[in-house]
Amino acid sequence: MAIAKPIRTVWDIPREEQFAPGHSMCQGCAAALIMRMLMKVAGKDAIVVMGTGCVEVTTTLFPRTAWRNPWLHLAFENTGAAASGVEAAIKALQRKGVLDPNRRIKVVAIAGDGGTFDIGLQSLSGMMERGHDVMYVVYDNEAYMNTGIQRSSATPFGAWTTTTPVGKRMRGEPHPKKDIIGIALAHRIPYIATANPAYPTDMMEKFRKAYETRGPSLVHVLSPCTPGWRIRNEHSIHVARLAVLTGMWVQLEIVNGKPRVTVKVPKRKPVREYLKLQGRFRHLTDEEIEQIQKMVDHYVEEINRWVGEQAIGPVAE
Numbered sequence: 001m002a003i004a005k006p007i008r009t010v011w012d013i014p015r016e017e018q019f020a021p022g023h024s025m026c027q028g029c030a031a032a033l034i035m036r037m038l039m040k041v042a043g044k045d046a047i048v049v050m051g052t053g054c055v056e057v058t059t060t061l062f063p064r065t066a067w068r069n070p071w072l073h074l075a076f077e078n079t080g081a082a083a084s085g086v087e088a089a090i091k092a093l094q095r096k097g098v099l100d101p102n103r104r105i106k107v108v109a110i111a112g113d114g115g116t117f118d119i120g121l122q123s124l125s126g127m128m129e130r131g132h133d134v135m136y137v138v139y140d141n142e143a144y145m146n147t148g149i150q151r152s153s154a155t156p157f158g159a160w161t162t163t164t165p166v167g168k169r170m171r172g173e174p175h176p177k178k179d180i181i182g183i184a185l186a187h188r189i190p191y192i193a194t195a196n197p198a199y200p201t202d203m204m205e206k207f208r209k210a211y212e213t214r215g216p217s218l219v220h221v222l223s224p225c226t227p228g229w230r231i232r233n234e235h236s237i238h239v240a241r242l243a244v245l246t247g248m249w250v251q252l253e254i255v256n257g258k259p260r261v262t263v264k265v266p267k268r269k270p271v272r273e274y275l276k277l278q279g280r281f282r283h284l285t286d287e288e289i290e291q292i293q294k295m296v297d298h299y300v301e302e303i304n305r306w307v308g309e310q311a312i313g314p315v316a317e
Helices: 030-042 054-059 076-095 114-118 121-130 180-186 200-212 233-245 271-275 286-307
Strands: 046-051 071-074 106-112 134-140 191-195 217-222 252-255 258-261
Touching: 030 046, 030 054, 030 106, 030 134, 030 200, 030 233, 046 054, 046 076, 054 106, 071 076, 076 106, 076 114, 076 121, 076 134, 106 114, 114 121, 114 134, 121 134, 121 180, 134 200, 180 191, 180 217, 180 252, 191 200, 200 217, 200 252, 233 271, 258 286, 271 286
Parallel strands: 046 071, 046 106, 106 134, 134 217, 191 217
Antiparallel strands: 191 252, 252 258
């Protein structure tokens, strides 16, 4: 069963491992840590439904698997639909007496940003709209990393990818990141959160709440990718923390439509500190970095207005 008590300190983190070592994920990959923490919370009674992506192809190399839970692999586009079907099957089997109706069996759907923001959006929308009791986790490394670093609609403005090159005609990704939280909000689901592996207890507590929620829940997790972001292996967590400290990423929790910021930042660092550590932003000029700073300033203003307090402060050099 999933962990029931709140996770406030590292001492509350379960010792049991449901995500086995020995997989083929990249050295320094944040998604490996995210999956390990997720499965510590979910425990043995979770059924994992996973869309194609980096984690899928690196954790299930035949004949081995890193998953110690029942695990179902799907194509990019149907993670939400398949998770809905598994959840409905569990209900039917419990209604017929095949499964103990008092046993809490939860479906945990996992997909990357491409399988969520783009190709899988329709099936995710259906899952949320129908109110299935599914916890959906999107690990967002901001591109299609395992197929060649192509841009997705989660790729941030200005980022280099192989399909948003840097040259005379293009300066990286020309569009801002799609607002997946806003899309989830439009479905009026009971629990939505953003999380970050640089804040593990905050992330795991959100996993716990999402798991315990009756009905659909969504946790959007930032997942630095060492080859795709062109960062050093040992910098994954440092970069993830800088995303929060610069306001590029805000740690949110929305329960029944009521938002709050779970990691407040009284004084922000300039976005330059986050961007300059990553090779995908190395081409940016001072003017382009200033443009991104203004976009983040505007985003922070919107967040503060929404939560009703100055949860994220001004930039302090």
